[in-house]
Amino acid sequence: MTESFPRRHARTRCFTLGAPRSFSVSDDGNRVAFLRSMSGDDPVNRLWMLDTATGIEQVVADPARLLADPGEENLPPAERARRERARESGGGIVAYAGDPGLAKIAFTLDGRVFLADTATALVASLPTEPGAFDPRPSPDGLRVAYVSGACLRVADAAADGVDRLVIKEPGDTVSWGSAEFIAAEEMGRSRGFWWAPDGQSLLVARVDTTEVPVWHIASPADPAASPVPMAYPAAGTVNAEVSLAIIGLDGSRVAVSWDREAYEYFARASWAPQRNPLIAVQSRDQRTVLILEVDPLTGATTELARQTDPHWVELVPGTPAWVGERLVTAEDQGSARCLVIDGKSATPDNLQVRGVVAADEGSVVFTASEDPTETHLWKLDADGELERLTADPGVHSAAAGGGTMVILRAATAERDTSVEVVTPNGRIPIASEAGTPPLLPSPQFAIVGQRELRAAVLYPSDDPDTSGDPLPVLLDPYGGPHAQRVLKARSPFLVSQWFADQGFAVVITDGRGTPARGPAWERAVAGDLAHPVLEDQIDALDALAQHHPRFDLGRVAVRGWSFGGYLAALAVLARPDRFHAAIAGAPVTDWRLYDTHYTERYLGHPDRNPMVYNRTSLLELAENLTRPLLLICGLADDNVFAAHTLQLSQALFEAGRPHQVLPLPGVTHMTPQEQVAENLLLRQRAFLFDSLGLNPAQ
Numbered sequence: 104m105t106e107s108f109p110r111r112h113a114r115t116r117c118f119t120l121g122a123p124r125s126f127s128v129s130d131d132g133n134r135v136a137f138l139r140s141m142s143g144d145d146p147v148n149r150l151w152m153l154d155t156a157t158g159i160e161q162v163v164a165d166p167a168r169l170l171a172d173p174g175e176e177n178l179p180p181a182e183r184a185r186r187e188r189a190r191e192s193g194g195g196i197v198a199y200a201g202d203p204g205l206a207k208i209a210f211t212l213d214g215r216v217f218l219a220d221t222a223t224a225l226v227a228s229l230p231t232e233p234g235a236f237d238p239r240p241s242p243d244g245l246r247v248a249y250v251s252g253a254c255l256r257v258a259d260a261a262a263d264g265v266d267r268l269v270i271k272e273p274g275d276t277v278s279w280g281s282a283e284f285i286a287a288e289e290m291g292r293s294r295g296f297w298w299a300p301d302g303q304s305l306l307v308a309r310v311d312t313t314e315v316p317v318w319h320i321a322s323p324a325d326p327a328a329s330p331v332p333m334a335y336p337a338a339g340t341v342n343a344e345v346s347l348a349i350i351g352l353d354g355s356r357v358a359v360s361w362d363r364e365a366y367e368y369f370a371r372a373s374w375a376p377q378r379n380p381l382i383a384v385q386s387r388d389q390r391t392v393l394i395l396e397v398d399p400l401t402g403a404t405t406e407l408a409r410q411t412d413p414h415w416v417e418l419v420p421g422t423p424a425w426v427g428e429r430l431v432t433a434e435d436q437g438s439a440r441c442l443v444i445d446g447k448s449a450t451p452d453n454l455q456v457r458g459v460v461a462a463d464e465g466s467v468v469f470t471a472s473e474d475p476t477e478t479h480l481w482k483l484d485a486d487g488e489l490e491r492l493t494a495d496p497g498v499h500s501a502a503a504g505g506g507t508m509v510i511l512r513a514a515t516a517e518r519d520t521s522v523e524v525v526t527p528n529g530r531i532p533i534a535s536e537a538g539t540p541p542l543l544p545s546p547q548f549a550i551v552g553q554r555e556l557r558a559a560v561l562y563p564s565d566d567p568d569t570s571g572d573p574l575p576v577l578l579d580p581y582g583g584p585h586a587q588r589v590l591k592a593r594s595p596f597l598v599s600q601w602f603a604d605q606g607f608a609v610v611i612t613d614g615r616g617t618p619a620r621g622p623a624w625e626r627a628v629a630g631d632l633a634h635p636v637l638e639d640q641i642d643a644l645d646a647l648a649q650h651h652p653r654f655d656l657g658r659v660a661v662r663g664w665s666f667g668g669y670l671a672a673l674a675v676l677a678r679p680d681r682f683h684a685a686i687a688g689a690p691v692t693d694w695r696l697y698d699t700h701y702t703e704r705y706l707g708h709p710d711r712n713p714m715v716y717n718r719t720s721l722l723e724l725a726e727n728l729t730r731p732l733l734l735i736c737g738l739a740d741d742n743v744f745a746a747h748t749l750q751l752s753q754a755l756f757e758a759g760r761p762h763q764v765l766p767l768p769g770v771t772h773m774t775p776q777e778q779v780a781e782n783l784l785l786r787q788r789a790f791l792f793d794s795l796g797l798n799p800a801q
Contacts, residue, residue, distance in 0.1 A: 108541055108601050113780035115143050116192045117594065121536030123151075123522050125198070129205040132505025134221065135524055136163070136205050138196055143538025147173045147195035150208065152221050155507055155524060158531045164219045164226045166195040166212055179214045179234035181250065181281060187741065188287035192775035200239040203376075207260060209238035209247045216249050218260055227262040237281070237294060241302035242376075246352075248280075248296060248305060255280035255296060255307055257352065269305070270350055276313040276334075283310045283343040285336060288742060289700040290370050290418055299399065300376045304351040306359075306397070308369065311344040320739055324768035333741055338695050338702040338716075339709040345369045347382070349399045357402040361395060368700065370418050375425055381407075383423055389415040389704050394423045394432065408446065410434055414626045415704045421459030426467050427485070431459060433469075435622035442469055442483060449483055455619045461503035468492070468503050475619035476548065476557055476591045480510065498592045509533075513592035515546060520594075542604065544596035546611075548589070551646035557589040558612040558643045560651060561596060561603040569651055575658035575795050577607040578644065578674070578682075582614055582636045583666030584628065584705065589613045598784070602662075605788055606797065608654055610647060614639025630712070632694070632705055633719040637673055641681055657683075658795045662787060664688035665743060665772065668735075669721070672751070675732055676724035684794035686787050688735040689743045689772055692721040692751040696744065725754035731794035732762045735783070737770030763790070 112118065121143040127136045135153040140146060150164040166173035173195055178186075191197050201208040201221075208219045216231040216238045229247060231238075238249035240260065248257045254271035258264060270279045279295070286292040295308035312334035319330035336342045347359035347369065361384055370392065371383035380397040382404070391411050395404040407430055408423070410416045417440065419433035432443045433456045440456045441448040444467075450456060453473055460468040465485040470478050480492040480499050493499045497514035506527050513520045522533040545567060546559035562569070579599045581588050588595055588611045596611075603609045615635045616628035628635050640661075648654045659682050663671040668690030675685040694702050694716055695709050709716045717723055732755075736748035748764065755762050765786065767779060774780045792799050 105541075107781075109781040109784040110777075111538070111541065112597065112601075112784070113777045115538045116146065116775060117597070118143065118537055118540050120144060120146055120193070121538065122520060123533045123535060124148075126502040126509040126511075126522075127199075127201060127205060128502050128504030128507050128509060129201075130203040130505050132507030132526065134205040135502075135507065135509055136199070136201060136208060136221070137509075137533070138199070139536065140193070140195065142536050145536075146193055148193050148197055150196050150199060150210065150219060152205070153524060153531065153533070155526045155531065160533075161224060163208065163221055163224050164196060164210065164217065169217060169226060169228070170212055173212070176213045179236055181234070181252075182211065182214070182236040184741075185236060185287065185293065187771055187773070188284075189293060190773055192773060198237075200237075202240045202242055202244040207240045207244040209240050209249075211235055211238055211249075216247060216258065218247060229258045229260070229262065230264065230266050231258050232256060232266065239294075239296070239298065241298050242300055243302045245302060248298065250278075250280040250295070253278035253281075255305070255350070269352070270307065270356070277309065277311045279309050280307055281310060282308070283312070283345060284334065285342060285698060285700045286345075286369070289698060290368065291420055292370060292372075297372055297374045297380065299349075299374055300378070303353075304349055304355070304399065306372060306374055306380050306399075307348055307350050309346045309348060313344075314341040315343050316340050318744065320741055320744070322768065323738060323766075335741070335744075336699045338697060338699055338706070340699065342367055342387075342699055347372075347397075349380075349397075349402060357399070359397050359402045359404065361393070361404045366391070366393060371423065373424065378425060381423055381425070383418075385416065385418070387703070388707075389700070392416040392418070394430065408432055414629045417625075419456065419458055421462075421469070424459055424462040424467075426462040427464045431462050431467055433459065438621045438623065440622065442467065442471075444483075449487060450481075450489065454481075455621060457619065460501045468501065468508070470500060472619040475587070475613070475617075476589055478619075480508075496591050498590050513594065515544065515591050515593055515596070517593060540593075540597055542597070542600050544593060544600035546596050546599075548591070549647060549650075552639075552642045554615070554639065554642070556612055556614060556639055556643045556646075558610065558647060559589050559596070560647060561600050561609040561611075562653075563604050563606060564600065565604070569653060571653055573655040574606065574608040574653050575660065575797060576644070576654050576656065577602055577609045577791065578640060578659070578661040579609050579611050580613075580640060580661070580663055580670060581665070581667040582612070582617070582640065582663070582670040583632070584616045584625065585618060586666070587613050587617050587619065601784070602788070607791075608651065610644060612640055612643035614643070628705055630706065630715050631719065632669075633673055633677070636670055637677060640670070640674065641678065644681075660684040660686070660791050660795060662686035662688070662791075663690075666691065672721050672732060672734070673724075675730040676721060676727050679727065679729045682730065684731040684791060686733045686735065686790060689737060689740060690721070690734065690747060690751070691743055692747040694719055696747055696750075721751055722754045725751065725760060726758040728755055728758070728760040728762065731790070733765060733787070733790045734762065735765045735767065737767045737772060737774070739769050740772045742772040
C-alpha cells in the first residue's frame, strides 16, 4: 500500500532527514564539516568531514557508536530549550563547534561532551559534568568550554583531562554562559560565551531573571506532573538583566561596561583574531543600536558605530564584522537595506541585504535579494567591486572560509536542495540522502495589485488548468514580519500542493511587513499588525481572481500557524464577508501575552500604546464570529503559550460563538511527532471539507 503524503511528510520531518546541513569551513579552506543522517527516514545525524583536496567524505562521529540507543537521548532542559528556539526537529548530533582549522570539533550527546579529532576520526568522551550543552573548543584546541546548569565550565581536550568550574553564582535565577529566551527566540543570538583568540580567557554573558515574570506550563494530560516554571518577559514587563565579563582561566574577572539602563538588549558578540571583542547592544525601544569595542583588560567600551531609526533598527545576521581594518554593518538607508563599510553604503538601492556569510581581510560575502522571491550570494572586494556569485534562480545560502565556499541552492524545479563545495581548484557536490516527495509543487508566481504583492497559486496536480470547474479557495499565508512563503524554492509549497490536490485552489501572498521589499515595506506594519496584513491578503485574492476564473469566492478558507494562525483567525473575525472558514494554529490572540522584543518592536510599550494593543487583539473581536473556526494549540508551547488559544476560546464561548479547539498535549510550537504531524494535516482537511460543504470524494 502506498504511504500517504501526510504520513511520509511527518516521518521524514518535512523531507529534511538525510539532507546535508550545518556546514562549517576551516580557516584554510581545506576542510568542510557538516551534519547528515544516513537516509530520508533516519533522524540521527552524524558528523561528516570533507577533504577539499581529495573530495573524500568521511564520518567523523556516529552517535550509534557512542550511545547505546542514539534515538533515546536524555536531553538536559537547557538543550531542549535551545532546540526549541532553533526549531530543531532532528536527533543525534544537531549542533557542533570547532576550532578555526576544524581539527577539533565538540558536540554533546545525552548531556555529555564529546570531542572529535578530525585527522584521526577518533572521538573522546570528556570528563564533564552531566547536563552539558553548547561545548566550544578553544582556538588552540587544548580545551573545551561548555555550560552545565547555570554555570560555565572548561574541560581539557583529553579523556583523562581535568574539568573545572569557570564561574557560577548561587541561586536559581542567575546563569553564566547561556543566551536568555529573548536573545535566542528573537535576536538570533543562541550562545552566551566566546573564546579569546589566545584561548586564555572568555567573554561570558551573565543572565539574571530574578525580576522576570514566571509563567507555568502545565501538563493537563498528566495531572501528577508539576507545572514547569519559565521566566517569560511578556510585552511591557521586565526583561532579564544581561551583563558581560571577561573571565580568565587564571580566575580573573573583568566586568564589561556600557550604559545597560539605556541599552538593555545585548544582541551580538564576536572576538576575532588580533582583535578586541566586538559587541552590539540595543535600546528597549529598539530605535538605537551601538557597536562597541571592548578593552579586555579594563572592560571599558568604545563606540565604533551608532545605528538609529524612528521605528526600529533591524538586527542583521553576521553583523557587525571586520573586513581587514574596516567595520562591516548592514543598515536601512533610503529604499534599501545596505551593506555598510565604515559608515558608507557599499551596495545599490535595488539590493536588499539579508545577512553576511563571511568577511576576511579583502572581501565580504553576503546574501541579498533583487527580487524578493529569490536570494543570491554576492561578494564585495577590497576595491568596492560587487559581484553576484550565483546565477541560477532560487534561494541560496552559504558557508565560507579560506577561499572555499559551500553553496546551497533550493529551487522550485528541483526536488532536492543542491549543495556544492566551490574551491580554487574545482567544484565538489555533496550528496543528499533525503527522500523524494511524492508530489512536485507547481506554483504559479504572480505580482498583483497596486502594491505589487508577491503571490503564488497552486492547482490540483491532476487538474492544473486555470479554466476548469470552480474550486474552493484556500489561503495559506504566514503574512507576518521576518518570514516569507512566496519563494522560488520547493519546500515552502509541499503542504500547500497537498491541500491543492485535495481539490482547492491554494493562494499564498507575502504582504506588507514581510522581508526583502525594503525598509518602508517592513515598517508599514508599525503600530498595526492586523489591518495592513489582512488588507493585502484580500487585495491579492481579488487581483488574482481576475486572472483565475476557477476561484470560487463564495467558498474561501484560510489556514496558518503562529503569525499565520493569528492572521487566519483575524480573517474570519474581521471579514466574515470574505472568509468562510479558518484554521488558526498556535495563534497569538492578545499581543500583551507575547514577548517584549518582538511585540514592542512593532506595537511599542503596552502602557504607552494601550489602544494599539486593543486594536490588534483578537479577543476584542470575539463576538463577531459567524464562520467556522478551528483553534489548535500545543499545550507545551513556550513561545505562543496555550493561554492565547484558551483566552480566545473563553471569549468566544462567553459571547455565544460556536467554535472548535484542538489541544495537543506535550506538543510545543513545533509538531515534529510523527503521529501528531500526520493527523494534524488530516484533521485540517476534514475541517475544511465539513466547513465548506465539500464532498471528500471530490
